[in-house]
Amino acid sequence: MPMGKHGKYHPPMPSADAAPRVQRDRCARPWRVQATAERLLAFGTWMWAPGSGCMEWSDGLYVLLGYRPGTVAADYQIFVTAFHPEDRPRLLVQLEACLDSGAPVSFSGRLSHAGQAQRVRVAAEASRPPGKHLRCLQGAVQRAGLPEDVIAAATDAVFAFDGDTRLSLWNPAAGRILRRPASQVLGRRVAEVFPSLARNRAGRCCQRVLAGQSCYARGVRVVDRAAGLNGYFDMDFAPLHGPSGEVTGGIGMVREVTEQRRAQARLRLRVRQSCSLLEHGPDIVMRFDRRLRCVYANRTLFPSGHAAGENTPNALHADPTRSLWYRNMRRVLATGEPASVELFVPGPAGTRVFDTRMVAEPGPYGRVRSVLAVARDITEQKQAEEALRQANRRLEAAMDELRARQRQDVEEEKLTALGTLAAGIAHELNNPMMGVMNYVDYARRNLGAPDTVRDVLTRAARELERIRDLLKNMLAFARPIDEPSGELSLHNVIGAALDLMMQEFQARQIEVKLDLPYGLPAVRAKEGHLQQVFVNLLMNARDALANAPRKEVSIRAVQEGTLIRVDVTDSGTGIPAAIRDRIFDPFFTTKRPGKGTGLGLSISRAIMLELGGDLVYQDRPGRGTTLSVSIPAIPSNAGESP
Amino acid sequence: MNRRILTIDDDPAVRDAFVFALSDVGYEVETAADGAEGVELARRNAPALIFLDLRMPGMDGVETLRRLHEVCPRVPVYIVTAFRPDYLDELAQAARDGLRFGIASKPLTSDQIRTITHSVLEGPKVM
Numbered sequence: 001m002p003m004g005k006h007g008k009y010h011p012p013m014p015s016a017d018a019a020p021r022v023q024r025d026r027c028a029r030p031w032r033v034q035a036t037a038e039r040l041l042a043f044g045t046w047m048w049a050p051g052s053g054c055m056e057w058s059d060g061l062y063v064l065l066g067y068r069p070g071t072v073a074a075d076y077q078i079f080v081t082a083f084h085p086e087d088r089p090r091l092l093v094q095l096e097a098c099l100d101s102g103a104p105v106s107f108s109g110r111l112s113h114a115g116q117a118q119r120v121r122v123a124a125e126a127s128r129p130p131g132k133h134l135r136c137l138q139g140a141v142q143r144a145g146l147p148e149d150v151i152a153a154a155t156d157a158v159f160a161f162d163g164d165t166r167l168s169l170w171n172p173a174a175g176r177i178l179r180r181p182a183s184q185v186l187g188r189r190v191a192e193v194f195p196s197l198a199r200n201r202a203g204r205c206c207q208r209v210l211a212g213q214s215c216y217a218r219g220v221r222v223v224d225r226a227a228g229l230n231g232y233f234d235m236d237f238a239p240l241h242g243p244s245g246e247v248t249g250g251i252g253m254v255r256e257v258t259e260q261r262r263a264q265a266r267l268r269l270r271v272r273q274s275c276s277l278l279e280h281g282p283d284i285v286m287r288f289d290r291r292l293r294c295v296y297a298n299r300t301l302f303p304s305g306h307a308a309g310e311n312t313p314n315a316l317h318a319d320p321t322r323s324l325w326y327r328n329m330r331r332v333l334a335t336g337e338p339a340s341v342e343l344f345v346p347g348p349a350g351t352r353v354f355d356t357r358m359v360a361e362p363g364p365y366g367r368v369r370s371v372l373a374v375a376r377d378i379t380e381q382k383q384a385e386e387a388l389r390q391a392n393r394r395l396e397a398a399m400d401e402l403r404a405r406q407r408q409d410v411e412e413e414k415l416t417a418l419g420t421l422a423a424g425i426a427h428e429l430n431n432p433m434m435g436v437m438n439y440v441d442y443a444r445r446n447l448g449a450p451d452t453v454r455d456v457l458t459r460a461a462r463e464l465e466r467i468r469d470l471l472k473n474m475l476a477f478a479r480p481i482d483e484p485s486g487e488l489s490l491h492n493v494i495g496a497a498l499d500l501m502m503q504e505f506q507a508r509q510i511e512v513k514l515d516l517p518y519g520l521p522a523v524r525a526k527e528g529h530l531q532q533v534f535v536n537l538l539m540n541a542r543d544a545l546a547n548a549p550r551k552e553v554s555i556r557a558v559q560e561g562t563l564i565r566v567d568v569t570d571s572g573t574g575i576p577a578a579i580r581d582r583i584f585d586p587f588f589t590t591k592r593p594g595k596g597t598g599l600g601l602s603i604s605r606a607i608m609l610e611l612g613g614d615l616v617y618q619d620r621p622g623r624g625t626t627l628s629v630s631i632p633a634i635p636s637n638a639g640e641s642p
Numbered sequence: 643m644n645r646r647i648l649t650i651d652d653d654p655a656v657r658d659a660f661v662f663a664l665s666d667v668g669y670e671v672e673t674a675a676d677g678a679e680g681v682e683l684a685r686r687n688a689p690a691l692i693f694l695d696l697r698m699p700g701m702d703g704v705e706t707l708r709r710l711h712e713v714c715p716r717v718p719v720y721i722v723t724a725f726r727p728d729y730l731d732e733l734a735q736a737a738r739d740g741l742r743f744g745i746a747s748k749p750l751t752s753d754q755i756r757t758i759t760h761s762v763l764e765g766p767k768v769m
Contacts, residue, residue, distance in 0.1 A: 434749030435655020441752040442662035461751075468749050496734050503745055527731070 048076040049136035061141060076137065084110040095124055099137050102126040111141075157254035160240065165190045165206045168249070177256050179227035190252070195224035198233055202252075205237040209250035214238040219261060231258030284354070284375040287361070292329055295370065328358055332371050336360040343375070352379045412606055426471040433471065437464045487522045487634060488530060490557060490564065497534035498555075501542065505553070510545055513554040520557055520564060521633035529607045530631075533615070536600040537568040537627055544572035544625055563613065564633050569626040580617060601627075646670045647759065648689035650680030650706060651722070652698045656748075660693055663752035664759060677701030677709070685713040691762050693746075693755075696723040696733075704732040711741050718762050720744040 044061035057065070057079070065082050076095060080088050087109030098105040104125040111118045124139030151158045157174030161167050166189055170182040178195065185193040191203035198220045208215045217235045224230075234255045242248040278285055279299045287296040328339040343354040356375040363369030444457035498512065505512055523530075538553065545551040552571040557564060575583060584605045605615040613631035620626050647669050649660040657673040664671050672689065674680035676698055684692065692710060696703030703721060710719060721743050723729065736743070746758060 430748040431651075431653040431656050434659045435653070437749055438659030438662050438752050438755075439655075442666075445666065445752075465751070468751075471749075492734075496730060499734065499737065500730065500745070503747070531730070 045138070045140045046079060047136060047138035048079070082111055084112050086110075091122065094122075095137060098124050098126050099135065102135065158251070159190075159254075160249060160251045161190050161206065162249040163210060163247070165203075165210070165250075167193065169251075174254065177233075177254055179224060179229050195222045195227065195229050198222040198235070202235065205235060205252070206250060209237045209239045209252075210247055212239055212247050219257065231256055232261040233257065282376065284373075284377075286373045286375075288329065288371045288373065290333060290369065292326065292333075292371075325356075328356075329371055329373075332358045332360050333368050336362070336368050342378075352377055353382045354378065429467075429471055433464065433468055437461065437468070440464060485524055485526050488525055488527055489522055490520050490566065490631075491516055493527065493530045494534055494555060494557075494566070497531050497538055500535060501538045504542055505538075508542065508545070508551065510542060510551040510553055513552065513556075515554065515556040517557060517559075520559065521635070523564060523611075523631045524634055525611050525631065530611075533604040533607055533629060534566075534568070536604045537629070540600060540627070541568060541570035541572075541625075544570045548572045559633060560630075562632055562635075563630045566629045566631075567618065567626050568629070569620075569624055571624045574620075574622070574625050575617065580619070583617060584615075643763075644688075644690040645763070646672060646687070646689040648672045648674065648680060648684055648692045650674045650677060650692065650698070651695035652676060653695070656695065656722070659750070659752070660755060663755040667756060669759065677703070677706030680706060681709045681713060684710055684717065688714040688717055690717070691759060692717055692719045693722050694719055694743075696721055696729045702729075704729060704736055707736060707741055707743060718742070718744070720746050720758060720762075722746045722748055722750060 044058035046057040046061055048056075065079075080091055080095070083091055091107050091109055094105045094107045097103075102125075104123065107122045107124070109120065109122070111120050121142045122139055123142070124137060126135045126137055151169070151171045154171060154173055157177040158169070158171045159167055159174050160169035166187055167185050170180075170185050172182075175181045178193065180193050190206050191199050194202040201217050201220050205215045205217060215237050217233075220233045220235060222229055222231060222233050234257050235252065236254075237250055237252045239247045240249045240251055281298070281300060284300045285296075285298040286294055289295050324341060324343065328341050331337070332339050338360065339358045341356050341358075343356050345352050345354060354375040355378045356373060359372045359374075360368040361370045361372055440457055440461050444454055444461060447454055447457065494514075494516065498514070502512075504510075541553045545553070548571055550571045554569045555566065556569070557566045559565075584601050601615070608615040608629060608631065611631055613629065616628050616630075618626040618628050645668060647660065647664055649657050649671060651657050651660075651673075652675055654675075657675075661671045661673065672683055674683055678701055680692070680694070681701075683689075694703050694706060694710070698706070701709070703723070707719060707721070710717070719742075721733065723745065733743075733745075744758070744762075746754070750758075
């Protein structure tokens, strides 16, 4: 009796009343049929060798007998004692006869186990195992007839049919799965009772079974709307043999696999959708094997189709990035750690930047099997970042400039406030000053006291004069803030400034030359501001001429394009080259302490810049000092000059 | 010869300054604390010279100047002021209107007061 490769016996497929048949060839039928048939129809196999001192049996018999092989007395007696006491003598006679003659025997009796009796058939034959001289006894124990209870409890549909394919067995599961109760189908042909679509397949399977072959069909579509059937079946068919080995009919099993099929379909759909996402997403996705060959690339890289098997796609393979690419790829392969690298790939439309991530993909045994590379084109993002950075820089520069201008404005505001304050104080001090000066003078003149007291009063008068001069200088910085701009005639402005200074010039015998051409255009400015500029320039000229042999101030205006330039020139010694650059600095002064604040030119220049003009020093060596005021003229059609 | 000098100033210290500077040297100084009083004095008896403050309560210096020109057009007037932009425009306008005046910058010393007075009353006329 042959044993399976793994010591498992594959029992024959008996017909309902056939004695067990020792089958010498192993059937090449699907495992599921064998396993189910074994489960349904057989308990197991046994073998006893007189010389070996032990008896072996298969798992099925172990379950039935309750003994593990090799753990009990080494005799077939233990096997015999499993049977009903009335059956034991006959079984012993049969087994010994078989051992004597070597001819196969068959015995039918009752197995007693766990208080239940089961009718079984025992097939036995004597044989000589390979390499052994002694004859051994072996056989199979089989249920007598079909195990109705097991079949009835099966969850698969089980049915049996005769040589005319007429059904002789139809278990409850078959009624449920195929939507036909046993009463409607028993005695009818298989092909008649199967639902449409599955009918032809079932009929063909039956024909093959009756020809002695087992067969199966997977995922057979079944539709029977009247019976509410709409799904898929797996079907298995196997022949049943009569006592002499002829095919007497067949057994079939049907399992409904609709849910599995649908789940599989859903899964396939999911996979397809995921693939679609992968294929048509914005990122380039590639997979590389251990030899860094590209085994997959999505359509983002190759819109025309798949390029599996090609080498690293040229798109990301350009020379400048090759070493970077391979170095990272090898590291991922070696360490399994992911890598991230920015690739700059030159192309016809300029260099593109790819943010590339590489991830190791382990195989079934943990070793890195492939590398998945995901590359995203971030060129535009990079360009936008760069543009943003530049805009930021420009903004910061503008902010710096604004801050600087604000500081300048604040300074100017401070100076203006200082000037206003100084003027206010100076003006308020003038009257008491005048009183005190004259009181002291009167006291000095009418004092009959010794010379020392008179001398002290004289000094007091001198100090008072210093205070007076200081107050005058402070007054020069009175600068109205809220005066509105208006259209002004330079004749009037310069004339007013001269009016104010004329007294001083006359007292110092300074000659004034005025050269203002008739028809000068008007200018737009705050009158007080512009007048202050000219007063400042005239005061500077006056001070510059203090010790000059020839005392002359000339004021000359010319129109130069859209600007009017007014030169104020004195006949003094000029400004030393060393300090020319500093004359417009605030608080820079050449005068004695108390004689000047150093603010005049600074403020004047600020005023002229504010008006869109300028105030500059003109170098005229040996010809005194010229300060030039330039100011935009109002176009003649917009305003008329007096 | 008329040696009467009129000083119009709201500040007594300034009025004192003119009194102390000029009364010693043979001038008769009349004082007025505001423009109205000064105009009234000048109308009653025209002085030889008027020193006029610009900033005063009530009638200000420029207005007083116009009124003085009406009551005694031939009397020279010296505006005694610290240069303040507020009044410069009005003064310039007054000058354009034909009012004649001199400007003296506050504070004035006794010598300056006498010099101005002498030059106006006895020296060649500046104005």
